[in-house]
Amino acid sequence: MTTHAPHSHGHAEHKHTEHAPRHAGGHSHRHYGEAMLSVEEALERILRHFTPLESQHTPLLEAIGQVLAEDALATHDIPPLDNSAMDGYALQAANAHGASADNPITLSVAGAVAAGELPTVAVTPGKAVRIMTGAPVPDGADAVVPFEDTDEMQRRADGTPLTEIAIRYQVSVGDDIRPAGQDVRKGDRVLQADTMLRPSEIGVLASLGYKSVSVFRRPVVAILATGNELLEPGDPYQPGMIYNSNTYSIAASVTRYGGVPKLIGIARDNLDSMNASLQDGLDSDMLVTSAGVSKGDYDMVKDVLAQHGEIDFWSVRMRPAKPLAFGVLNAGENRKVPLLGLPGNPVSALVAFEQFGRAAIRRMLGKPDAPTPTITAVLDDPIHNTDSRRVYARTVIRLENGVYRASLTGDQGSNLLTSMARANGLAICPEDVPVKQAGETVQVQMLDWTEETF
Numbered sequence: 435m436t437t438h439a440p441h442s443h444g445h446a447e448h449k450h451t452e453h454a455p456r457h458a459g460g461h462s463h464r465h466y467g468e469a470m471l472s473v474e475e476a477l478e479r480i481l482r483h484f485t486p487l488e489s490q491h492t493p494l495l496e497a498i499g500q501v502l503a504e505d506a507l508a509t510h511d512i513p514p515l516d517n518s519a520m521d522g523y524a525l526q527a528a529n530a531h532g533a534s535a536d537n538p539i540t541l542s543v544a545g546a547v548a549a550g551e552l553p554t555v556a557v558t559p560g561k562a563v564r565i566m567t568g569a570p571v572p573d574g575a576d577a578v579v580p581f582e583d584t585d586e587m588q589r590r591a592d593g594t595p596l597t598e599i600a601i602r603y604q605v606s607v608g609d610d611i612r613p614a615g616q617d618v619r620k621g622d623r624v625l626q627a628d629t630m631l632r633p634s635e636i637g638v639l640a641s642l643g644y645k646s647v648s649v650f651r652r653p654v655v656a657i658l659a660t661g662n663e664l665l666e667p668g669d670p671y672q673p674g675m676i677y678n679s680n681t682y683s684i685a686a687s688v689t690r691y692g693g694v695p696k697l698i699g700i701a702r703d704n705l706d707s708m709n710a711s712l713q714d715g716l717d718s719d720m721l722v723t724s725a726g727v728s729k730g731d732y733d734m735v736k737d738v739l740a741q742h743g744e745i746d747f748w749s750v751r752m753r754p755a756k757p758l759a760f761g762v763l764n765a766g767e768n769r770k771v772p773l774l775g776l777p778g779n780p781v782s783a784l785v786a787f788e789q790f791g792r793a794a795i796r797r798m799l800g801k802p803d804a805p806t807p808t809i810t811a812v813l814d815d816p817i818h819n820t821d822s823r824r825v826y827a828r829t830v831i832r833l834e835n836g837v838y839r840a841s842l843t844g845d846q847g848s849n850l851l852t853s854m855a856r857a858n859g860l861a862i863c864p865e866d867v868p869v870k871q872a873g874e875t876v877q878v879q880m881l882d883w884t885e886e887t888f
């Protein structure tokens with residue numbers, strides 16, 4: 435197998451590192467970096483700028499997917515009292531000794547207790563108390579026998595009063611009694627800080643009585659599209675123009691990963707427009723722009739960003755989404771906002787956001803660094819890697835005879851957004867592999883993992 439030397443395909447500018455100023459385009463006074471980075475290097479440099487945001491008391495339901503900033507403690511036992519696991523009769527197990535369907539033992543019924551009530555009668559020898567699921571077990575009782583093991587149903591059908599009950603089963607001490615504190619003990623640290631809240635944790639917090647919780651705040655991500663050719667959805671169609679889709683696909687990704695998108699519109703391809711638009715994003719936790727980072731038209735963006743912060747332009751060894759900008763914008767006294775400049779092509783923007791934007795949001799939410807869930811699949815089609823980049827190929831993953839199969843969604847042009855919509859995974863051909871043949875296994879980042887997927 436021929437291996438491609440990492441730098442053998444780079445053009446002259448790729449050899450510059452971030453420390454090597456680029457003297458070109460009449461901007462020789464500016465020190466723009468133009469490093470050629472691996473995905474991991476780019477990610478590492480980006481993540482250096484992010485830490486968990488401050489904690490915030492948040493209504494319980496809004497905290498789904500957020501991360502606890504403090505331990506959750508129990509102020510009471512759960513369940514609070516010994517209670518019944520069944521609808522049935524509380525009794526003393528010794529009183530049912532030898533009971534069976536052929537040898538029922540009749541007890542007198544001393545009273546009843548429902549969930550939400552406290553028992554008013556105790557169980558004494560020869561007596562039973564009718565009890566509902568979740569109701570506290572009366573004093574004196576040490577077992578519950580369910581209706582099914584009594585003549586309850588027959589009595590009800592016959593209209594026989596429930597003043598007595600026949601027990602048809604020899605229960606043991608503790609049967610169908612759920613002891614106080616079985617789930618949670620008063621004083622327990624039930625959930626630790628740094629726990630991500632899923633529906634089950636939201637339920638646990640509710641069971642502890644929490645109405646709101648302290649979680650790391652959701653990041654506000656400002657999103658700016660750039661380009662003279664862009665219309666907003668809803669605008670009348672104009673020949674030669676295209677609708678801005680990046681703002682919406684990126685905003686939706688922000689929401690999906692737990693951030694709050696702030697749409698700050700479209701900047702045109704001139705300095706004034708860029709500067710004016712960026713103002714609206716300075717109060718955010720991260721700015722994301724799209725377009726204007728590819729060769730040919732990015733000098734304008736470079737100038738704007740260099741004037742108001744420190745921005746590096748990178749070539750990332752990936753396909754799609756090679757051109758990427760990252761840095762910080764000055765946002766007033768002692769405040770800097772990280773800026774992620776995505777490529778303009780809609781697939782590139784989404785793939786780059788998946789690799790870098792998602793990770794930044796996770797950091798700010800206090801989540802552990804974790805890649806997009808990745809599976810191993812067998813390729814149906816080859817993936818070609820012509821220039822030693824890491825290829826993220828749009829694929830449809832399906833399960834066949836217990837094996838995941840990956841088929842490409844067709845032409846991999848980075849402008850073809852519908853091919854991204856058809857895909858549920860990104861199959862990876864590594865940098866140093868010129869081709870992954872059909873039949874070979876690949877790693878696939880799963881963009882979604884829902885019941886609709888398979």
Ligand code: AMP
Nearest residue numbers: 659661678679680725726727728778779
């Ligand atoms: P650029 O990076 O400005 O060269 O843009 C690369 C390609 O992406 C061009 O075909 C643009 O028209 C397209 N593009 C840029 N911004 C958007 C956007 N917000 N929505 C959809 N396509 C875009």
Ligand code: MG
Nearest residue numbers: 661725726731
């Ligand atoms: Mg453009």
